[in-house]
Structure formats: structure tokens, C-alpha cells
Amino acid sequence: MNEAKLAIRDLGKRFPTRHGEFTALADVCFDVAAGEFVALVGASGCGKSTLLRLIGGLESPSSGQVLLDDSPVRGPGRDRAMVFQDYSLYPWLTVAQNVAFSRGLRANRSRDRAPSAERSRLLLELMGLERVADAYPHTLSGGMRQRVAIARALQNEPDVLLMDEPFGALDAQTREVMHELILHVLASERRTIVFVTHDVEEAVYLADRIIVLAPGPGRVDSIWPTDLPPALARSLELKQSAAFLRLAGRIRARIRETSGLQSDLAALRRLTGIKPPEPDSASRTS
Numbered sequence: 001m002n003e004a005k006l007a008i009r010d011l012g013k014r015f016p017t018r019h020g021e022f023t024a025l026a027d028v029c030f031d032v033a034a035g036e037f038v039a040l041v042g043a044s045g046c047g048k049s050t051l052l053r054l055i056g057g058l059e060s061p062s063s064g065q066v067l068l069d070d071s072p073v074r075g076p077g078r079d080r081a082m083v084f085q086d087y088s089l090y091p092w093l094t095v096a097q098n099v100a101f102s103r104g105l106r107a108n109r110s111r112d113r114a115p116s117a118e119r120s121r122l123l124l125e126l127m128g129l130e131r132v133a134d135a136y137p138h139t140l141s142g143g144m145r146q147r148v149a150i151a152r153a154l155q156n157e158p159d160v161l162l163m164d165e166p167f168g169a170l171d172a173q174t175r176e177v178m179h180e181l182i183l184h185v186l187a188s189e190r191r192t193i194v195f196v197t198h199d200v201e202e203a204v205y206l207a208d209r210i211i212v213l214a215p216g217p218g219r220v221d222s223i224w225p226t227d228l229p230p231a232l233a234r235s236l237e238l239k240q241s242a243a244f245l246r247l248a249g250r251i252r253a254r255i256r257e258t259s260g261l262q263s264d265l266a267a268l269r270r271l272t273g274i275k276p277p278e279p280d281s282a283s284r285t286s
């Protein structure tokens with residue numbers, strides 16, 4: 001018996017292209033425990049979104065498998081909900097209707113209705129959206145729209161929440177509010193979360209473990225436990241602590257090492273003829 005909520009087993013994904021097959025992911029293995037918050041980070045194009053889509057059942061594996069409670073994922077299901085960067089709300093529905101929409105999909109089971117309607121209301125309250133319940137998405141700010149998307153994802157009480165750069169399009173202040181909100185949600189509704197981000201600080205602040213993926217082909221490079229206090233005991237001061245900054249710095253350095261960025265920069269310098277400043281002269285002028 002496997003105790004993991006999610007088990008990623010030798011997962012591979014190849015895409016057909018005009019130049020033959022492209023291997024986006026190869027031999028990816030890791031487990032996610034029930035109630036755990038795992039962040040996926042890594043260089044652009046290393047396969048983070050592809051991995052999330054495989055877990056969500058929106059893509060099928062070329063090799064290996066994704067196990068959810070020991071059963072292979074064969075497609076999307078109500079046990080998993082996804083939140084994307086671009087909000088993906090229905091523009092013709094109000095905030096309240098967007099949140100309640102997935103409930104409508106199964107409303108033929110009438111006994112579901114009352115508790116779900118109550119849940120929609122509670123989620124609107126939890127997300128601070130009561131005031132805009134009857135507004136349409138285009139009249140909301142980006143942060144509000146993303147709150148609607150999260151409320152909608154939580155409506156069906158999914159076991160697993162899959163989030164692909166959910167706060168990537170938000171400004172720094174709004175993102176900070178969203179971090180507090182997500183920690184708040186975690187404390188009241190413990191879910192298993194797999195969260196993709198480019199923002200290493202965000203990953204360290206929110207996650208229990210961080211998985212660094214490396215490109216060419218996409219694979220697990222390293223796994224970093226964060227060992228931070230429980231969700232609601234985290235505070236913004238934590239981000240200034242030496243342990244936090246050291247961990248974020250080490251993970252960023254690791255991503256840089258795996259990214260091929262150094263050779264890209266070297267090629268750019270050859271192209272432009274501009275040499276980087278000597279470390280010594282840079283420190284003398286500052």
C-alpha cells in the first residue's frame with residue numbers, strides 16, 4: 001500500500017514536432033503526501049506546466065504513470081482542480097455564478113444543492129468577494145479575478161489543487177495579499193497542492209517542499225524541504241530571516257546552474273562584444 005496522495009512514477013512525455021519527437025519530460029519520479037504543499041520551480045521550458053497537466057489528466061503520459069490514491073490518472077476528474085495564470089473565468093457569468101458553476105455541472109443530484117450553495121457563499125466570504133458577488137469578471141482587478149478562480153477551484157472540495165503560476169500576472173503587493181490568503185485557505189481547508197511558480201521566494205514561503213526541475217529533457221534535479229513553521233504561523237518577517245534568504249538563494253543558484261543561462265549569456269556577449277565588468281572593478285565603484 002502506497003501512502004502518497006500522488007505518486008509520479010517514471011513519468012515521460014514526448015511531443016511530436018516537425019523535426020521529430022521532442023522529449024519534454026523523462027523519468028520523473030516523486031511522491032506528494034496528503035495535505036502536502038509542493039512547489040515546482042525550474043528554468044523556463046523545463047516541463048513544469050506539462051507535468052501539472054499530466055497530473056490534471058489534461059495530457060496523457062508517453063511513459064510511466066501518475067497515481068492518485070494508488071489509481072492511475074486517466075483523465076481529468078473532480079478530485080483535482082486547476083488554477084491557471086490567466087484566471088480562465090467565464091466572462092458571461094457573475095462572480096457568484098462563476099464560483100457556483102461547477103456545482104451546476106452535477107446539480108442533477110438534488111441533495112447536493114443545498115450544501116454546495118452554502119459552500120459557494122462561504123467561499124465568497126473567505127475570499128473577500130461578497131461585495132462583488134454580482135459583478136462580472138471584466139469589472140474586477142487581477143487579484144480579485146484570481147480569487148474567484150481559486151474559490152471556483154475549491155467549490156467541489158477537490159483532494160488536489162493544481163496551480164500553474166496562479167499569481168504570475170499580479171503586482172508584488174497583490175501577490176503578497178494572495179500569499180496570506182492561500183495560507184489562510186490552507187489552514188481552514190487542508191488540501192494537497194502542487195504549485196508551479198517562477199518566484200523562488202513565493203515557493204519557499206508557501207511550500208513544504210520545493211522540487212527543482214531541470215531542462216533537456218525535463219527531469220527532477222533536486223528536492224528541498226523548507227522546514228518552515230505551519231501555514232498560519234508564517235509572517236512577512238520570515239522572508240527577511242537568514243534561513244529563508246539562504247534557502248531561496250541556494251535554490252535560485254541551482255536553477256541558474258541547470259538552466260543553460262550561462263551559455264546563453266556567453267553567446268550574447270560574443271554577439272554584442274560587450275564584456276561583463278570585472279568583479280573587482282565593480283566592487284570598487286560601488
Ligand SMILES: Nc1ncnc2c1ncn2[C@@H]1O[C@H](COP(=O)(O)OP(=O)(O)OP(=O)(O)O)[C@@H](O)[C@H]1O
Nearest residue numbers: 015016017022024043044045046047048049050051
Ligand atoms: N503541445 C506541445 N507540442 C510540442 N511541444 C510542447 C507542447 N507542450 C509543451 N511543449 C514543449 O515542452 C517543453 C516544456 O514546456 P512547458 O510548457 O511544460 O514548460 P514550462 O516549464 O512550464 O515553461 P514556462 O516556465 O516557460 O512556463 C517546452 O520546450 C515546450 O516547447
Ligand SMILES: [Mg+2]
Nearest residue numbers: 048049050164
Ligand atoms: Mg509553464
